[in-house]
Amino acid sequence: MELIEQIAEVLREAKKEMHVDAIAEAIVEKYPHTRAPLYELSKKVSSLLAKDIAKKKTKSDFVKPKNSKGAPRRGMYRIKIKRVTPEIVPPPPIVNVLYTGKAGEFAVMSELLFFGFNTSFMTVDDGIDIVATKDNKYFHIQVKTANISESNNQYKFTINQRSYDSKDASSTFYIFVLRSASGPSFVNNYIILPNSDISRLIESGIITQGNKLSIRIEKDTTGKYLLNSKEDVKYALNRFDKIR
Template sequence: MDIKEAVSISFKALGKKEAHVNDIAEHIVQHIAEFQGASVEDMKKKVNSFLAANVKSKTPVYAKVINPKTKRSRKGLYKIKPEPKGTQVIRTEPDRKKKPNPGGDKQVQLPLVFSNTSCDKIFCGKGGEFAVVSELLFRGYNASIMSADEGVDITASKGDKFFFIQVKTSFFKENKLSVFIKPNNFINSSTANIFYVIVFRYSCDGHMTNRFLILQNGDINRMQHGGYISTSDAGMTIKVKQDNRGLFIYNRDKQEDATYYLDNFDLIR
C-alpha cells in the first residue's frame, strides 16, 4: 500500500468532512498495518507532501480548506474535493461502443481503478478463498479452507480467538459489482466471530492483483437494518460501486462509504 491509498483510507475512516494532516498521519501509523511502527513525525511530512502535491495536480482529489473570514487556506487542513458537474468516470477498458467526444465531459482519474476481467465461477471462487488464506497467514493467523462448504469457507485462529469467514469473489463491471449470500443456519444462530470478505481483482501496472472488503457480521446486520444491503427470504445482496471519491456499499438511494473496510484485515480480531 502506498501513501496515496493510506491517506484515502484514513481520511474516510476519520469520518469528517475536513481532516488535519496530523490526524491523518496518526491514524495511518496506528491503524494501517503496513505503516505501524513508523515515526508519526515522518508520516506527517509524507502526508503533507502528498496532499500539497495532489492539490496542485491536474486531477486533484483533495482541496485546501479556506477560512471564510480571511479567505486564506487553513494550515494543514484538507477536504475531499467535490466531484465537478459533468464528470465522467474513467473505465479500465475502452468502451468501443461510445464515440469519443472531444472537448466534452471532463475525465477524472480514479483513486482506485479496477478491472472488468472475469473467470470461471468455480476457479474464481476457490482462488478468492486461497487469496484470503494467504493474507491471513502473512498476518499471523492459522487459517485453512473448509473441506465441506456449509456456509463457512475459512476457519482461522490467532492466540485464543477463532474466526469464521465466508468469501465471495467478484469483478467490477461498469464500476459496480454485487455478491449474493444465501441464508446460513450456523451464521444466523452463532455468536462467534463471523466475517464476510469480498475479493476482487484489478490491473495495476499491467499485473493483476487482489483487493479485499472485510465486513464483520455486526456490520452486515447494521447495514441490513439501515437499508444499505437488500435482504429477502432467499438471502442478501451486497452491492459495491466506485467513483472518483472511493468505494461505496449501496442499495437504491442509500450508500455507505466502504473505504474503511478496504484491505482492513485488522478488523479480524
C-alpha cells in the same frame, strides 16, 4: 541529484525551450541548496548540455532549437518529449465462477497468514469457507469474490440468507475480494466486514433481505467504496487487523 538531472527536471516542468541563464535561475529557485554563483552555474549548464549533445548526438535527451535560417539558437535548449507507450490492460480471463471463488479463498488465506493467522479450509462448505485462529481465538470466514464489471464499475456479490442466519455470530467475518486490472496486471483489494456490520446494514435497509442478500460495491471518483450506493465501506478496506 546530479546537475544534468536538475536541468532535465527544470526543462521538463517548463515544457518549453529555455536559455542557459534562465535554466540556471530556475535551478537555484528549485534547489535552494545550490551554492554556485549564478553566472558560474550558467556556464556549467551550457558546458554540460553542449557536451551531452556532442557525445550522445541523437540519443541525447536535449536539443538545441534552431532559428528561421536553420542555425542553432545561441544558449537555447529544450528537452525531448518522449512518447509514452500506453500500457496494455489485459481483459479479465473468462473462467468458471467456481475457479474465481476458490482463487479468492486462497488469496484471503494468504493474506491471513501474512497477518499471523493459522488457517484451514472447511472440508464442507456450509456457509463458512475458512477457519482462522490467532491468540487462542477462532474466527469463521466467509469469502466472496468478484471481478469488476466494466459496464458500471461495480463488484456484485450474494450471500445466501439461510446461510447467513445460521452463521449469525460475533466470530463470523465476511471478506469481499475485489479484483480489478491495474496497468498490465491484476490486483485484489479486500473489504472485511464483521457479522455485526452486515446485521446493521440489513436493519438499516441498505441490504435487503430475501432468499439472497444482494451486495454491490462500487469505487466512485472520490475514492469512496459505496455499498449498494449508500454506505462508504472504505473503513473496512484491507483491514485484516480488524479480525480479532
